[in-house]
Amino acid sequence: MASPTSLKITNRSAKKPIKKLPTSIDVTDKTTVQDVKVLLAKQAGGMDPERLGLFDAEKKKLLKDRRAIVSQLQDVMAGKEILVKDLGPQITWTTVFIIEYLGPILIHLITPLLLRPYIYSSAPPLTTSQYLSMAMVILHFLKREYETLFVHRFSLATMPAFNIFKNSAHYWVLSGFNIAYWVYAPNSYTTLEGSIINYINAAGLVLFVFGELSNLHTHKTLSNLRSPGGTERGIPKGYGFGLVTCPNYLFELIAWAGITLVTKSASTALFDVVAWWQMNQWAIKKERALRTEFPDKYKKKKYVLLPSPGAVIKYITG
Structure with missing residues (x-):
């Protein structure tokens, strides 16, 4: 297993930032998009993970595939950053x-x-x-x-x-x-x-x-x-x-x-x-x-x- 990669975590909405959102997260070659949502939701105070929308920092596209391996997402790994937005009640x-x-x-x-x-x-x-x-x-x-x-x-x-x-x-x-x-x-x-x-x-x-x-x-x-x-x-x-x-x-x-x-x-x-x-x-x-x-x-x-x-x-x- 490759060593974990640290990705920067940024609030996509400056007007409605998610409080307690961590500034970074470590992902391995097995970490999925859903894994990231669950971990971020927990660290943000126990939010519903499904409220979190994850976006790559390059094209600002929503990461729709919840089972996708984060380390295999080129646009995410190129920018070494994930944008996060509260999508509201789901x-x-x-x-x-x-x-x-x-x-x-x-x-x-x-x-x-x-x-x-x-x-x-x-x-x-x-x-x-x-x-x-x-x-x-x-x-x-x-x-x-x-x-x-x-x-x-x-x-x-x-x-x-x-x-x-x-x-x-x-x-x-x-x-x-x-x-x-x-x-x-x-x-x-x-x-x-x-x-x-x-x-x-x-x-x-x-x-x-x-x-x-x-x-x-x-x-x-x-x-x-x-x-x-x-x-x-x-x-x-x-x-x-x-x-x-x-x-x-x-x-x-x-x-x-x-x-x-x-x-x-x-x-x-x-x-x-x-x-x-x-x-x-x-x-x-x-x-x-x-x-x-x-x-x-x-x-x-x-x-x-x-x-x-x-x-x-x-x-x-x-």
Whole structure:
């Protein structure tokens, strides 16, 4: 084992410095980023280690990989310094997702089954389309809760606690209150009946089932790239990944296209557009990250989220 290396410790924020922060720390060839956070938190008076954000002094980049060996981080070792910032109260990603997805589940249960007489001037019995809309939205978010607990493996342990309000607003408001109010109304398009409506609902259900099962499959593929509790990254391959960078997002949009057909509501279409915009931004960043991290191994994708019809046909036919 090599002799320990002393690294300078500096408060990144001069306006909000961390009191009792040591001026230096010794690291060995086995010291991880998480080890440093735990030691600094203890010396700073027993802080929550997850509140500490560590940055290299060269590029001022956050050291996200908590299992990375500090002595192998070139930007840290070049400057022989680590910048430390208090990120504020933290909350686990699992908790965040559970709360985010719980909102739409409760809203789409309570609104049609209990609140309709109090919201609308009249509340006739729910139609087949309304029951189906309710079931599809709830099943979608129940699946997400399942994935949060049993499938996803997060590289970051926590996020700022305050962000939970911003993150939850997207689901509670747009996919919860926004869709529920219009879809379960007595004058909505979901009250229409007839053979054409049945065909539209059937098409929507097929898209929904295909999208949800395909999305689950790609999430499991992504999860298998990382060991339990690990932070390593890999190149995803297999079903859908030869077509676009993020087929999990593509399949989610397909599932929501199915929900949109059944709900027949502009409120669902609004959620689709916002979701597409956000997922497209994430997909662009993911493509860029894969090209940067695996320049020799990663096969560049022309489409990050939505492929052309020709690309889909070529992918299916091989």
